[in-house]
Amino acid sequence: MFPVTTITTAAGVSGFTLPSIYMPIAPRSSPHTERAAAELDAWLVRSGLGSSSTARQWVTREEHVRLAALTMPDASAQTLPVIAQWYSWLFAFDDLFDLSEIGRDRRRSSALIEGAVGVLPADGGAGACAPASPVEWGLADLWRRTATGMPPTWRERFTGHLRAYLRSYTLEIDNRLDGIRTGDIVGYLDMRRDAGATRTVFDLIEFAQGIEVPAPAHGSAVYQGMLLAAVDTVCITNDIFSYSKERQAGEESNVLYIAERFLGCTPQRAVEFVNDLQTTRMKSFERLQQRLGQVHDLCPRHRHETEAGVSGLRSWIRGNLDWSRTTRRYAPDVDTWGGSRRGWMHEISGLNPGH
Template sequence: MPQDIDIRIPLPGRQSPDHARAEAEQLAWPRSLGLIKSDMAAERHLRGSYADLASRFYPHAAGPDLDLGVDLMSWFFLFDDLFDGPRGEDPEEARQLTEAVAAALDGPLPEAAPPIAHGFADVWRRTCEGMTPAWCARSARHWRNYLDGYIDEAASRFWNRPCDSAAQYLGMRRHTIGVQPTVDLAERAGRFEVPHRVFDSTLLSAMLQVAVDVNLMLNDIASLEKEEARGEQNNLVLILHREHGWSRSRSIAHLQDEVHARLEQFLLLESCLPRLGEIYQLDPGEREALERYRTDAIRPVIRGSYDWHRSSGRYDAEFAHAAGSRGYLEELGSTAR
């Protein structure tokens, strides 16, 4: 996030007290699975500050629970980088890889599955530990939506048909931003579950959509220069220029206003949660789980995203140059084969 872009987030910043230990140990998991093989890749990964992100998304977690969050963030970005090259422009290649990963949701993977799929299988196995079958089924649906979104994005690039409106783009990007699986893991990290009968309520769905939209808007502002450099046309700033003829500065200002409007909506929505508990006749334990979902899941994914985008090196010029190097692309591609 450019330092001259300051977006007021009316939510407190939080971070796990165990973040320093988790940051010191964050490379062990991706290295053990062959997802990071060289010092160059390790250095690049550390510049992304994914352990810092996890400690902000899951401020209530420590020890193995925080480690799971760190490994999920590492996996997310390693997987996403696989689509920066030709695979991201070929819907069939995208389908093959996403299906190899999604197979872990249905059972053990074959030995020959790519390392990136085995990495997801390990995260998914640990994610389901101690959670009910209903919760695991709900989270699996969210993962399938996330993975399917990569095929849609690849098809858009393959046919050279970038989104021509913000509404069209949001419909696609809300899946691949990965916020829903990220929020799901907050329940697992905190060892609680939102009552299933209220999860799909209009109120909770609206709160989650605010979290999703704020994340993707922040991400598109932060990643604009990186995406422009590699010819990506599906970025909200660029789409607003095509749709309305706005300048870059006006498009970014519009997104800032959109973020503020959504955050005002969020504060109003969360004030209605006690009434939701009354309507669904939640018992004290269920009300506590709903409150924890507000404080330990949705709020941190909004504020944590903002704080991380302002401090991470993932979108600076040095990072982008390393990402485009032939050696790195070859090493990264090997995790998908």
């Protein structure tokens, strides 16, 4: 359990005190951060996502390598750099919608989404389209380097989750322009499961460790329940710590805001309610983990890979919380770009203002 933490919110938004967060998982971290940081910096230059020193400083300020180390402590020296690159790519793609006018332009956002989807393989082979921008090149490069050597079943699952994540921005933009359509907390969390890219990064646990959770275990009700509980826990954590920044920006896609509106309550009551919900989901994860032995017909190797996958989920839950509490990404009134964001976004998206 963590001590009570005070969250400072944006001007004009009532502050709240964060209750103690139930977290039964011990913190861990990878020892390979120095190599990951060096390779990430080089990859940002090579991809065009970090062609300027300011863009690369954004990664340093938001601590993408630290997030990789905390959430994937069992990644090898070879795979942790790739994980860090995935995180930077996912954050860059998200910022294109949240921090630029693209996120309020259906035509341009659709071009951005479908351009990214287009470089992904339809059947495990080459992508349908050649990359036409740094953001597309980065995605195509990461998919190729990640998928190589992974089993076909994993590649199909991972690519499906990645496509669902990319296309979830269509609903996010509709909610931003037309008003959020999901009026209750359960409906919002269901939508959030794809929008947060959490399923995608959970698939990367297997790549990072060089394993594949076997189909009988991965498809079991127990493992699927654990995945769902872990996804919800991570999404709720992110929404708690990003609430102030998002409310400052006028965003409504946050479980605390949904709780405020649905319950007709103050931010303090909303965060207490949402924190209780997160505790419930974390305890559901624990209960399901105790039932993992009920998944039968696993050979010793498959049992080991299943347990490694569960350990990876636990590390992701805890690492995400530790990173979220300190990252400048979620801090209101903090510009991690120093005012040069707009030109960079046009450059990496390949979409000019008039496109």
